[in-house]
Amino acid sequence: NAGVTQTPKFQVLKTGQSMTLQCAQDMNHNSMYWYRQDPGMGLRLIYYSASEGTTDKGEVPNGYNVSRLNKREFSLRLESAAPSQTSVYFCASKNTIGTDTQYFGPGTRLTVL
Amino acid sequence: QQQVKQSPQSLIVQKGGISIINCAYENTAFDYFPWYQQFPGKGPALLIAIRPDVSEKKEGRFTISFNKSAKQFSLHIMDSQPGDSATYFCAASPRGTSYGKLTFGQGTILTVHP
Numbered sequence: 001n002a003g004v005t006q007t008p009k010f011q012v013l014k015t016g017q018s019m020t021l022q023c024a025q026d027m028n029h030n031s032m033y034w035y036r037q038d039p040g041m042g043l044r045l046i047y048y049s050a051s052e053g054t055t056d057k058g059e060v061p062n063g064y065n066v067s068r069l070n071k072r073e074f075s076l077r078l079e080s081a082a083p084s085q086t087s088v089y090f091c092a093s094k095n096t097i098g099t100d101t102q103y104f105g106p107g108t109r110l111t112v113l
Numbered sequence: 114q115q116q117v118k119q120s121p122q123s124l125i126v127q128k129g130g131i132s133i134i135n136c137a138y139e140n141t142a143f144d145y146f147p148w149y150q151q152f153p154g155k156g157p158a159l160l161i162a163i164r165p166d167v168s169e170k171k172e173g174r175f176t177i178s179f180n181k182s183a184k185q186f187s188l189h190i191m192d193s194q195p196g197d198s199a200t201y202f203c204a205a206s207p208r209g210t211s212y213g214k215l216t217f218g219q220g221t222i223l224t225v226h227p
Contacts, residue, residue: 004156031213033214033215035217040122040219040220041219042117042119042202042217042218042219042220043157043202043215043217044217045214045215045216048214058214059216090156090157092156094213100145100147100162100206100213101147101159101162102159102213102215103158103159104149104156104157104158105156106154106155106156107154107155107156
């Protein structure tokens with residue numbers, strides 16, 4: 001039982017390049033989330049998927065797109081990376097029944113030059 | 114718009130002391146208030162959580178105090194240990210949805226000196 005896994009762990013991009021961050025969970029959770037963490041700003045919600053087949057914008061969605069590929073996988077895509085997107089990205093998942101706990105992955109550290 | 118404000122930004126405590134971190138919220142629709150603990154290079158992990166129907170919740174050395182009228186809640190770490198050194202985030206989510214979107218505070222870096 002690996003919980004929430006994220007790939008890659010580290011990535012360096014040049015401005016304008018694109019990339020996809022991958023997230024998978026093996027806990028059979030319905031809801032999944034993407035956050036970014038910046039110093040002094042806590043974690044901010046980028047996008048979330050309340051259930052398979054649905055996605056919605058969070059607090060800071062500009063410059064990002066997401067895909068809920070199936071119940072296990074939720075990817076985050078940067079179409080044209082900007083230096084302002086340099087951050088640590090966390091994926092999380094949550095069951096919608098019986099618990100309020102979100103479980104976080106280990107994060108992806110992204111640098112955009 | 115920061116709906117959950119956390120203080121202090123950093124905190125240094127001696128081993129055996131009490132660490133106190135405070136959060137204030139604005140949205141009266143919030144009804145779930147967790148605290149997450151994050152070690153360097155790791156993702157956040159739930160430490161303890163409370164709902165507004167109680168004023169205090171204790172789990173081991175960790176206690177949440179909740180003041181609904183003041184819209185404030187705090188984390189108390191008793192007998193702080195060097196292993197408690199981490200970043201702590203408060204958060205809140207509103208009632209009425211099963212998917213529970215969390216709004217996080219800015220985080221507090223806690224250092225416990227031996």
